[in-house]
Amino acid sequence: MAHAHILIGISGWRYAPWRKVFYPEGLTQKRELAFASRALPTIELNGSFYALQRPSSYQQWYEQTPADFVFSIKATRYITHILRLENIETAMANFFASGLLALKEKLGPILWQFPPSFRFDADLFEGFLKQLPHDTQTAANLASHRDATMHGREFLRTDKKRPLRHAVEIRNKSFEDPAFIQLLRKYKVALVIADTAGKWPYKEDITADFTYLRLHGDAVLYSSGYSDQALDAWAARITAWSKGGQPQDPQLISHQAPALRKSRDVYCYFDNDIKVKAPFDARKLLRRLHLETGLAELDWSHADAPGEINPSKARGQKKK
Numbered sequence: 152m153a154h155a156h157i158l159i160g161i162s163g164w165r166y167a168p169w170r171k172v173f174y175p176e177g178l179t180q181k182r183e184l185a186f187a188s189r190a191l192p193t194i195e196l197n198g199s200f201y202a203l204q205r206p207s208s209y210q211q212w213y214e215q216t217p218a219d220f221v222f223s224i225k226a227t228r229y230i231t232h233i234l235r236l237e238n239i240e241t242a243m244a245n246f247f248a249s250g251l252l253a254l255k256e257k258l259g260p261i262l263w264q265f266p267p268s269f270r271f272d273a274d275l276f277e278g279f280l281k282q283l284p285h286d287t288q289t290a291a292n293l294a295s296h297r298d299a300t301m302h303g304r305e306f307l308r309t310d311k312k313r314p315l316r317h318a319v320e321i322r323n324k325s326f327e328d329p330a331f332i333q334l335l336r337k338y339k340v341a342l343v344i345a346d347t348a349g350k351w352p353y354k355e356d357i358t359a360d361f362t363y364l365r366l367h368g369d370a371v372l373y374s375s376g377y378s379d380q381a382l383d384a385w386a387a388r389i390t391a392w393s394k395g396g397q398p399q400d401p402q403l404i405s406h407q408a409p410a411l412r413k414s415r416d417v418y419c420y421f422d423n424d425i426k427v428k429a430p431f432d433a434r435k436l437l438r439r440l441h442l443e444t445g446l447a448e449l450d451w452s453h454a455d456a457p458g459e460i461n462p463s464k465a466r467g468q469k470k471k
Contacts, residue, residue: 155393155414158221159437160193161429162422172453173430188216189447191433195420200225206250206306213254221259232266236279241298243282248294248305260316267322273330280338288312318343318363322351332356332405348372355401357409361416362392368423376428386439393417
């Protein structure tokens with residue numbers, strides 16, 4: 152039987168209030184990724200949502216992290232929030248030319264988040280899904296069509312042809328349409344299971360060969376930590392998904408069952424970072440799933456510190 156990979160981590164890592172709480176006192180900012188990537192097996196890179204990153208940054212992140220580490224990438228909002236999927240061919244090429252492929256075997260799923268004002272349009276959405284590359288060679292070919300704005304800051308090659316996964320996070324109830332789920336399954340794109348303290352739709356339809364979770368806080372968005380009871384419940388759901396099944400009480404858009412599988416990989420990211428809950432909640436969930444082996448020890452003495460953050464103060468802090 153194939154065994155699922157379960158990776159649980161955090162969304163972003165550069166947050167000033169995490170210093171002296173999650174990060175040890177005296178640790179320099181340049182060493183924060185090295186520390187975080189040894190305390191957790193995966194990070195969702197969110198600076199790429201706000202601006203295209205440079206190949207040199209991706210290369211540095213690759214070098215600073217362990218051999219088995221995985222980055223998920225939050226795709227540029229220019230495509231989803233500004234162009235709103237209209238005339239996106241060049242923007243797609245520019246995004247894939249910006250350096251993602253420099254992560255090589257550490258490149259995980261790409262997250263496409265849509266704003267609350269974006270409504271489901273089947274034809275428009277299928278046009279977008281058709282353009283998503285599902286392997287790194289196709290992504291490199293797409294990147295070759297970048298425009299002149301990328302001159303001197305492009306990365307257009309892949310060291311090896313590898314599968315490339317995509318996940319979609321929706322925030323408008325118009326997506327609660329079985330036709331949307333049918334499209335995701337047709338193009339093998341995952342629906343993000345997003346816990347947003349009830350603010351945006353929460354659905355658990357399985358539409359790909361993996362599951363992608365974003366835990367933004369179950370009581371207060373981006374802020375509240377998860378109780379032991381809540382983490383136990385998430386551990387049970389993740390176990391069900393990883394075994395190719397579903398929880399006993401799935402919250403679904405479509406009642407058509409997904410394709411049967413013996414296992415599904417699971418990627419889970421805590422985004423409740425405002426009060427320094429995310430990294431500790433991630434470790435607690437890893438512990439429940441017996442997945443802490445090999446990870447660096449943490450200082451838990453400040454785990455319940457009430458740290459605050461001003462979202463406008465540092466790169467990657469803004470929440471959308």
